[in-house]
Amino acid sequence: MSVYLYRWGRFAYRRKWIVLPVWLVLFAALGALGAALQKPMSNSFDIPNLPSERANHILDKHFPGMSQAYKFDAVTGVYVIGAPTGTKLTDQANRQAVDALVQKLNGLDIVDHAKPLVDPIAAAEQMGCLTGDRASREFVNRCSNAPVNVLNPTGADTVAVLSVPFTIKDFGAITADNRKAAYDVADEARNAGLTVELSGTIAMEQQQPSGKSEMVGMAFAFVVMIISFGAIVAAFVPIITAIVGLGAATSLIFLGTSVMEVPSFTTFLASMIGIALSIDYALFIVSRYKHELAVQDSPAEAAGVALGTAGSAVVFAGATVIIALIGLSIVGVRFLTFMGLGGAIAAGFAVLVALTLMPALLGAFGGVLFKPKLPLIAQHDPEDDSAVTNGMRVAKAIGRVPVVTLILSIVVLGLLAAPAAHLQLGLPGEDSLPKTSTVRKAYELRTNGFGEGSNGVLQIAVDLSNVAPDQREAAVTALRDKLAGYPDMNYVTDPVFSPDKAGARLEGVPKTGPNNQDTKDLVRDARDAESQFKSQYGMEYGITGTTAIYADIDHVLLGKIVPYLAIVAGAAFLLLIAVFRSILVPLTAALGFLLSMAATFGATVAIFQDGKFGIISEPRPIISFMPIMLIGLVFGLAMDYQVFLVTRMREEFVHGQPPKQAMIKGYHHGARVVTSAAVIMIFVFGSFMMEPDASAKSMGFALAAGVFFDAFLVRMVLIPSLLVLMGKWAWWIPGWLSKIVPDIDVEGARLREIQQREAESREAALTH
Template sequence: MATLLHRLGKTAYRRWPIFIAGWIVAMLAVGTFAATMSKPMTDAFSIPGIPSEKAADMQEELFPQSVDAFDRATVNVVVAAPEGHTLEEAPYAAAVDDLIAELRDVPQVPADAPLANPVDAAASQRQQLLDAAEQDGTPRDQALANAAALSPLSEDGRVGTITFDYDVETPQDIEPATQDRLLEVMDDARASGLTVEANGTGMSAFTEPGGSSELIGVAVALLVLVLTFGSLVAAGLPIVTALFGVGLGITAVTGMTAFMDIGSSTPMLATMIGLAVGIDYTLFILARYRTELHHTEDREEAIGIAVGTAGSAVVFAGLTVFIALTALAVVRIPFLTAMGLAAAGTVLIAVLVALTLLPAILGLLKSKAFGGRVRRYAPHREPDGHVLNNGVRWARLVGRKPVAVALLVVVALGALAVPLKDLHLAFPTDSTAASDTTQRQASDLMSAAFGPGREGPLLVVVDATDVAEADRGAAIGEVAAWTAGLDDVDNAQVVATNEAGTGAQIMVTPSSGPDDTATENLLTALRDGQDAIEQQTGTETGVTGLTAITTDVSERLSDALPIYLTVVIGLAFLLLMLVFRSILVPLTATLGFLLSVLATLGATVAVFQQGAFGWMEGQPIVSFMPIFLIGVVFGLAMDYQVFLVTRIREAHVHGYPMREAVVDGFRNSARVVTAAAAIMTAVFAAFMLQDEPIIKSMGFALAIAVVFDAFVVRIALIPAVLYLLGDRAWWLPRWLDRLLPEVDVEGEKLERPYLRGPDFDDAFDDLESEASRA
């Protein structure tokens, strides 16, 4: 591989106009396709085959006019009179009427939208239910309870809801002008003294992503690169290539909406990963290129060797990330598969950019590649001429007490993992939004006025086709009575029957909120009792609705995690065994990853779920975060493992004893790995500035994971373990050695006019000779 990449690097350097033009043409082609063929992104989290989806299919069959829960753009406008007043009082009743009149003029609100004053709507609905109760014999108390469960007016008359659906196919079709007009209408109504807030699926488009988080991450990355290279031009190269790769990747993701559903959070996550690995991969090759310039004035040969050696490590590091992300497809969850494939595609582009576009740009710049120097680097040297840097000092420090270092890391990370035992997975809802958003404030008003279950109803679909026509009403009523008798049920009533009388919808209002464990337990109880009630009544039943669907998705994600871990770790273990020709090195790399990811999840639970340090309001962890985090962190962990241990193995291959090989590896790669980890931490942490809770939690988790894995596991634990293992670290059974193909990651087959020397060990040597050649 090193020989092939060596030729590729030299070719890209020599024929730089062709390679640069090729990348520009690719960007234009993908951009044109995306601009003309892309479709809106979606926030649907459905999974074919889960119980709630089957129930939704039954609902669609019995009620053809029903709309998918994720496609409805529903808005709940919540109005509240001041404390001590009601909406029936003259000034507030008139203000609500004015609000309704203005709502009818909001773009995309259908002309026949059922907009009504909550006071009038509640009275009308109550009377209808009482009249129906007289006809079918329902007790008056039950009819009043049913009316209260559906009433748009609170019992004290202070809070009311005005609910409507936008005339759009999906919430993503809501136009900015519609959003702006609704906010203006709400502001106008507040002038009358009313409290007016809104939530619902139709409000999801109101979350505006911050535009500065990526720039902050890039700015910090640029600062780290300037400190690393001491050159403004060299520092800018990883940023430019990474931004180009991310731009191409995100454009391709946008274009993929023409063929598959892409979640609205997918581009942000692909950007997060693409920026980080794009900068790191370019940094690693560029650092090796500068090292090689101290041994040859042939720049083409220097970039060839850099791509052949560091590029080989980049290929395998990228492959581990690619495997971890694409393996998300094995869990058979469409939106997660789309996220994984989008991020994996961006990583693949980052690898290709580092291997081809970077050498081409260096071919364009020639001697100006390290121009704009802002500082000189004059390293200290040991008596034998080798560089003495902080990497060497740290490696020797760890080597004095490897057992103590290993135990300290294991205990510390284990302690951080303790909060993981309280992990509660759920999907974000309006009730878990930031407290300063209108969605959260509307949710709080509704919960206080109507009970927390109003926002998380469950829908039981009853198919009575096989029941005798005369018995269908009784059978449906029996199912409704059964659901009403379960624990945590505030109310259960039939809210719709089809024209043929063969199907019914029973709305079950829990006593708890949509993200509460009690609601999940109620859903389990409904499912557990389905067989018995179906046999008793002769009906077929199913439970659906937003709450049921998101709960099922969370359960499927939890069940898929062991499968995913097996596939990812198994494939990556084989890949690392191929790279390092060892069993113990991949094993220690994997165990170190498990430590860092458990500590990361524990810290995330403590901060986001338990509200530690007061940084965040306590809320459940988004359901797909652990599995996605594991995939990404595993890939990044293997990046650092490959970058660091390949240099250790390279020294060992060239005859260094194990202890000296570890020191030499840190001499040459510690600064690169540290810079790469600092950049990744900055890029990920910057995403915590986003308003979107999913992105915020992912940014935190990924940033802290990099800190744990790079600065604790790879920089401390791995060298300690390698010291303890000694030469046994490279043990590989002979039969397995014969089976594994030879992969020259260290560049042993590359012809170089030098073997070893003090300058060879210095990845960041003095720039004086480089400046003189320039």
């Protein structure tokens, strides 16, 4: 491979005015096709075969159409109405304002008018919940699900809820005008003194990045590249390749929407991967090219050698990323599968652009690439063995006391990982939105009036088809009493039977919110009790609703982490055997990644779940899909750093250096570029902590922490320590395996042979 890349590098450098126009035409054509054939992306978040789907099937069987409200993309809306301080909703003026609001909603064109809305105060009155002994058991049973907070011991009759059906097909079809109309319809009620907030998907806007974080991250990346190259012009090359690679990948994804339904989440991971890898790979190749300019006969030869060596490493580093991202498909979640495929496409283009466009760009910039040279920056070439760099100093320190550095790195990672033992997962719900949003205000108002559990009501759907008709009421009553008896259950409503009495539905209101672990444990216990009722009555039931769905998603995603890690690490292990022609080096690379991931999870849990150090004001469970995404992203980058740092060490070993000296010289050669790449990624990812969205903050921190721990503690301390301790055994491979594994020559040994033969041929030609 190194030979082919070497020859292509020389050709592309010399024939730059052929390669660059071809790339321009391909880029423009792909962009034009993507723009012309692009179709709208899907906002579906479905996860098949969740336990909560059982409840939907039962509802569809006995209460046709009712399950639609519990679909992921269902359009829902709940108006939460609060009385002015010191008054009640039952006061005459407030009651008139509520009635006027209902009348306006009944006239709103986006509201489903198949069944007229009912004033929540009038509904509570019809239920007999505005009068009577509110402390009696009979009153509590009858009025527990009243639309007015009649059971609130300190502020009764001050908050009401009004659920409104809408005619909009699904969440993706909601427009900004729809949201405005749904919110503004309550303006008169607000002017009358009422507090009216709107929750549900009708009020939720898709969170769009502000763009500020990306700009800050890219600006810092540009500064780091200037420092790394010691020149301004060269820092533009990675930016150009990132734009071309990401643009081509995005265009191809848009083109794919013309033949299949593509989730809108797909481009999110593709953007992060495209920027990260394009910059990384450009750094590696341009840094090697800068050194080769000083030792090769011509710039074209330097470009060829740089592509044959660093380019070979790029191919296999990119392959590990692609494996990790395609591996997301094993999770069985459609949106994660497409995110992985989108990221893999971006990774593929990052490799393609680095190998084909990069040498042509080097030729186009020519002698001005590393000009103007900046004083006091990058004065020492890390490829110069006579220069004493910080990388060499660190490597020598590790070489002197490898046991100490190994133990210290493991201890630090272990201490950081400790909080991960109580990792809790959850989805970003209404309580995670900005406090200024109407959805968050509705959540808080409803919590104050009805308790936090009212924001995540459990919908229990009961199938009584196999229960004797004379036992059905007794069976449902027994179920209600069982569920109501759980310590974390606030109350369970009386059952509503289907017309044929073969089905029933109840609502259970927990004491805690949808993302609280106690609530999820309650869902688990309630489901576990089904076997008891099935054996006694033949009754079956399912539980759905926000809380149940959150618990199901957490369980599915948490259960996929270990198999995902095993498959991805196993596939990468096999690939790295071919790269390093070793057993122990790939094995330690994979084990080191497990340590860095544990430390990353621990640090993220400590700060975002436990609220340590006061960095965030509202601790909450970690986003359910973050661990899987984090593993995929950081694994790819970790293997990049492993390949680029350790291949230089192997290159020195293959060329005759003793194991310890090979580590030191390889570290000396690769430390600056790996450090620069890691620092860039840390700031690019860390800049997302500037976003107001809590999910973006935690994801940005976790990615930045993952890169930091893996690059600086694992790849640059733990792995070099192990290489010194293992000595020549680090590069051992069984004879039978050596015959099977292809010799891909990442070190570029064959390039030296080719250059030697060409030099001899030139000398012979001159002699004659």
